[in-house]
Amino acid sequence: MASAMLAIRDLTVNYGRSVQALRGVSLEVAPGTVTAVLGANGAGKTTLLRAISGTLGFHRGTVDGGTITYGDQQLSGLQPPAVVARGVVQVPEGRRIFGRLTVDENLRAGGLGAASRSGAAATRERILELFPVLAERHKQRAGLLSGGEQQMLAIGRALMAAPKVLLLDEPTLGLAPMMAERIGETIAAINEQGTSVLLIEQNAALALRLATNAYVLEVGSVALSGTSAELSASDEVRRRYLGVGETDEGGPLHREDRPKLTRWAG
Numbered sequence: 001m002a003s004a005m006l007a008i009r010d011l012t013v014n015y016g017r018s019v020q021a022l023r024g025v026s027l028e029v030a031p032g033t034v035t036a037v038l039g040a041n042g043a044g045k046t047t048l049l050r051a052i053s054g055t056l057g058f059h060r061g062t063v064d065g066g067t068i069t070y071g072d073q074q075l076s077g078l079q080p081p082a083v084v085a086r087g088v089v090q091v092p093e094g095r096r097i098f099g100r101l102t103v104d105e106n107l108r109a110g111g112l113g114a115a116s117r118s119g120a121a122a123t124r125e126r127i128l129e130l131f132p133v134l135a136e137r138h139k140q141r142a143g144l145l146s147g148g149e150q151q152m153l154a155i156g157r158a159l160m161a162a163p164k165v166l167l168l169d170e171p172t173l174g175l176a177p178m179m180a181e182r183i184g185e186t187i188a189a190i191n192e193q194g195t196s197v198l199l200i201e202q203n204a205a206l207a208l209r210l211a212t213n214a215y216v217l218e219v220g221s222v223a224l225s226g227t228s229a230e231l232s233a234s235d236e237v238r239r240r241y242l243g244v245g246e247t248d249e250g251g252p253l254h255r256e257d258r259p260k261l262t263r264w265a266g
């Protein structure tokens with residue numbers, strides 16, 4: 001199946017009666033692109049990924065409105081293995097690898113839910129090429145890897161399911177800048193090989209460099225969206241997410257020339 005569009009429309013998610021984590025969120029991941037989601041702590045970024053991957057129920061959350069579709073397939077309401085089988089795979093938050101298992105065993109576990117297991121050996125080879133350090137340490141217990149290497153393994157394990165869309169939740173969190181950069185390069189390589197990526201990232205500069213389009217979530221709603229170039233040029237994004245002060249020469253374009261961003265009310 002050729003890559004399709006992942007589309008979220010008017011998504012509303014609650015945790016019990018008291019927490020409305022997402023309110024009418026709409027966004028799209030166009031085929032073959034990296035799409036980034038930025039936002040402060042608590043904005044709802046992780047909740048969005050949980051809703052897509054079908055794991056919301058593990059956290060006592062519920063989808064109470066809207067749709068999640070991949071191509072012509074409805075994802076909302078599916079159990080996590082069914083979402084994986086349709087080609088949409090999440091790298092879990094906090095790089096949850098199996099610490100007592102070896103690198104190889106972790107990778108094999110990632111292939112269990114794949115839609116097709118026929119290409120598993122070739123997929124494993126491709127992953128080990130992407131992450132040479134995993135090839136070097138394939139017999140080692142995963143718990144002995146560094147934080148960055150564990151993140152690579154978590155991504156590698158997700159790739160074993162041969163995703164069409166990869167969902168990444170803060171892959172560079174807590175990593176040294178050089179390691180974060182390496183992870184960024186790997187995400188670009190994965191994308192170049194044909195996998196679409198929905199990237200949640202606190203490192204907005206890195207995310208906007210990798211992504212074609214980006215969305216900013218604020219308290220459960222999409223506040224801004226546009227191409228990465230448009231968002232990178234926005235005073236608000238520069239001030240709040242890129243840590244750049246607003247000056248006359250600060251932006252790449254004069255104010256009147258700056259591209260228009262789509263801004264949602266409420």
Ligand SMILES: Nc1ncnc2c1ncn2[C@@H]1O[C@H](COP(=O)(O)OP(=O)(O)OP(=O)(O)O)[C@@H](O)[C@H]1O
Nearest residue numbers: 015019021039040041042043044045046047048059
């Ligand atoms: N299991 C849960 N039960 C109740 N409330 C939750 C649960 N998980 C998240 N929330 C709440 O839902 C809102 C959105 O949280 P979410 O973790 O999706 O945000 P986030 O943008 O990913 O933030 P962070 O970067 O801090 O992880 C927050 O108000 C959070 O406190």
